[in-house]
Amino acid sequence: MVSTRAAHLCACGIASLLKRVVSLKVAIKNERDESPEMTVGVDGSVFRFHPNFEDLLNTKIHELLDGQLNDWKIVLALSEDGSGTAAAIATRMSRIVKEKQELEAVVQTGASTSNVETSQKATTTTARNGH
Known part of the structure; x- marks a missing residue:
């Protein structure tokens, strides 16, 4: 319950920033002409060690953005x-x-x-x- 809420709160901030970046069309297609990719650096022991936190976070980000990503690929990466x-x-x-x-x-x-x-x-x- 607590970890789900934490993931949802984190997802709100990340989704808000991603929505702004996507609206500004900051990313470009890669060399293989694939959809743009946005890497989000995430730090913290909960993200690092909780067995489901990354999935909870990813699911909620996509739920909040519901079709607003315009085929962008979002990658959550551990940032040491x-x-x-x-x-x-x-x-x-x-x-x-x-x-x-x-x-x-x-x-x-x-x-x-x-x-x-x-x-x-x-x-x-x-x-x-x-x-």
């Missing part, structure tokens, strides 16, 4: 140390976003300062010319 890897990726992405925002602020400030300086020079030139 997925949480550690995900934490590293999230940290790096956060830093990249922060650096981008800082750079945009500098560029924006530089552009504003440049516009003010240009405006001041134009005013000074106009005043000198008597206009």
Whole structure:
């Protein structure tokens, strides 16, 4: 009962992401011109050791998407140390976003300062010319 509920809750998140990916048509057909394949990395001891969890998860994902996969093949793959890897990726992405925002602020400030300086020079030139 508990493991079924856990599989269903996991399937909701996975199905939601898959639905978005399929709607964006992110995957392409492979070299053999077969249907696109989406691999979902799954980590955790329940997925790894529970005898039926993968089947419960797979069944519920397909039930939730009911015909919305457009012939896509969904593969659930065990991801070793997925949480550690995900934490590293999230940290790096956060830093990249922060650096981008800082750079945009500098560029924006530089552009504003440049516009003010240009405006001041134009005013000074106009005043000198008597206009």
